[in-house]
Each structure stands twice: as C-alpha cells, then as structure tokens.
Amino acid sequence: MVMLKECNESGLSGFTVDGLSVTDTQNFFTQTAPDIREAVLNNGALLLRGVVQSAEPAVFEVIMNALGFRTRDYIGGSSPRSTIKGKVMEATRTPPAWSIILHQEMAYVKHPPEIIAFSCVKPATEGGESTIGDMRRITKLVEPSTLQLLTERGLRLRRTLPDENRVHLKPGIKKSWQEALSAKTKEEAEFACRSRGWEFEWWNDDLILWQDCISPVRQHPRKNELIWCNQAHFWGAAAMIEWARVDSRNEDEEELKEAAQNCPELLESMCFGDGEPLPEELTLNLFHLVKGLEQDVNLNTGDILLLDNLQFAHGRHAFSGNREINVIIADWTEH
Numbered sequence: 001m002v003m004l005k006e007c008n009e010s011g012l013s014g015f016t017v018d019g020l021s022v023t024d025t026q027n028f029f030t031q032t033a034p035d036i037r038e039a040v041l042n043n044g045a046l047l048l049r050g051v052v053q054s055a056e057p058a059v060f061e062v063i064m065n066a067l068g069f070r071t072r073d074y075i076g077g078s079s080p081r082s083t084i085k086g087k088v089m090e091a092t093r094t095p096p097a098w099s100i101i102l103h104q105e106m107a108y109v110k111h112p113p114e115i116i117a118f119s120c121v122k123p124a125t126e127g128g129e130s131t132i133g134d135m136r137r138i139t140k141l142v143e144p145s146t147l148q149l150l151t152e153r154g155l156r157l158r159r160t161l162p163d164e165n166r167v168h169l170k171p172g173i174k175k176s177w178q179e180a181l182s183a184k185t186k187e188e189a190e191f192a193c194r195s196r197g198w199e200f201e202w203w204n205d206d207l208i209l210w211q212d213c214i215s216p217v218r219q220h221p222r223k224n225e226l227i228w229c230n231q232a233h234f235w236g237a238a239a240m241i242e243w244a245r246v247d248s249r250n251e252d253e254e255e256l257k258e259a260a261q262n263c264p265e266l267l268e269s270m271c272f273g274d275g276e277p278l279p280e281e282l283t284l285n286l287f288h289l290v291k292g293l294e295q296d297v298n299l300n301t302g303d304i305l306l307l308d309n310l311q312f313a314h315g316r317h318a319f320s321g322n323r324e325i326n327v328i329i330a331d332w333t334e335h
Helices: 024-041 055-065 135-141 143-151 186-195 238-248 251-262 280-291
Strands: 002-006 013-017 045-049 083-085 086-088 100-103 115-122 130-132 155-161 199-203 208-215 217-219 226-228 269-272 296-297 304-306 312-316 324-331
Touching: 024 045, 024 055, 055 083, 055 086, 055 115, 055 280, 055 324, 083 251, 086 155, 100 130, 115 296, 130 304, 135 226, 135 280, 143 280, 186 199, 186 304, 238 251, 304 312
Parallel strands: 013 045
Antiparallel strands: 002 013, 045 304, 083 086, 086 324, 100 312, 115 304, 115 324, 130 296, 130 312, 155 208, 155 269, 199 208, 217 226
C-alpha cells in the first residue's frame, strides 16, 4: 500500500511506502518520479517513509536513478567521508560529539549539486536527529548592506589539506588532500585542481587550495529565483570556535583558539574574492542567522530525505551509539 500524507516533523510532505519488494522498487519510483520531483521542486524537501529496501546502498542508487536524477561524485568536497558503492557515500565521519552546522552541500564551488538525498540505515541510539533549514528565507533576513558587500566582493574558500600521514594533527575538520581530491599522488591532485580551475600551492607535503570565487546567491536551475547559497557562516576560525562552543567541545575550542592565534594558516578561511578573510563579526552574525533556521527531522531505518540543495540546507545533532546514513548527491538533469 502506498499513500501520500503530510508528515508531522517540520511540516514536510512525503510518501509513506508499505510492503514494497526489491523487485517492485524500481518500477514504483519510475512511476512516481514526476510527483516526487514536483514535490521536491515546489517544497524544497520531501520525506519518503518506510522504503525499507533503501537501506541497501545498491537499492538506494536504483531509486535515485529511477527518479531521473543524475548522480555525482564528491571530488573537492570538504566533509570526511568514503564511497560505499557506486555513487553512494557514507555520511560525514565528523565525530559523534560534534553537531553539523546547517549547510548546502559543496556551496563553495561554482556548480554545487542540485539535489542531495539521505537514506537512513540505522538511527543513533540517542540524538543524531537530522536538521534542515529553508535557505529561501536568508535573503530576507540578512542585512541588505551585508548582501551587497558579499555580492560586490564575492566569496572564496581557502583550504589547508594535510598529507594523509599528518591529517590527525590538523585542528578542526580533518581531511587530507588525498581524500578530498580522490588522488594518490601530487600529480593526480594537481590534475584534479587544474581541471576544475582551482588555484593551489604545496606547503611541504600539504596542499593549500583556493576554490571558486562565487556570489553569495545563486539562480535556481529550474525556478526564476535567487537563493542564498554559500558557506560564509561555516568556515573561518570564528565560526569553528563558535561551533565548538555551542557543542560544548571545550578541548576543540581551546585548540582552535590556539591555532587561530599562533598558526592561522592551518585553518580554513572564508575570504572575499580577493583573498581577504571575512571579518569575525560578519561570520558570527551569519553563523547564528543560519542556525536559527534549524528544524529537526527524525529518520528511521528505511526513510529517505530528499532535498533541493539550493532551497534547503541540512545538518545533524550530536549523537551517541552507531548512526548509519547513506548519501547521494545529484543534479536535476534527466539521464
């Protein structure tokens, strides 16, 4: 039995699916693709409840293909994660004691994914609720002078990516250049950067990477609408320290403060387009503005959360126990 109903959490609409076999999965989602795609486009977010078979990575990928989304890889992404199978990735390996700030996936590059989907394999023992936030609201909430400033000067992320042998020594988010660029050698890393137009330099065996200069707002690919889409609130020492403080990660907070004071080059920095770091006050204002949009969504085994990556940001609460969420990023384009 399949029915469309209004879900309780966050006022999201979605399908509840009961008794769908593996063999029926592809046909069902092929048939319902127009309705599901329209709901995601119109609402920005959609829950698919009880798709028990989707906990299997191969089935999850079949579902996304049946819906007509073009799946993508994660080269250049900032979150520590690995591919499970095909285009299916694990959720971030950021430690359970950390929350994840609301963000749009890869919003620091010129062409971020247009769709992101989460399949719950196993919910956390305690905590770990997913969070979502309607980013269409930001342009009305941010100060007009701030929007004008960021539009005129642009935004650019500077990243420090250590060699995998030293990544554990890096304060903040720990990701090596090998993982970030799916590269085993410096030559492969340089090719990945050059092919995407990213500037870089080597600092001994560590990589300093400058990603795309972007506008703070993007034109939606299927709507006549400009939407706030960047991570100015996420990166930089001020945001990382505030994030640790909000999570009560006292040791991380002190480590980040020390790094910001004594060796800021070890930390990522969200900059204006000319390379000047954003002022701390601006970063913190944006941090709390975005955090104020958080809405909780509880995912159980077999649930899928589909998000339009421009219209809705995502994150999670800290948790204990094992939590397994699979992820696929994609674009609207039909195969």
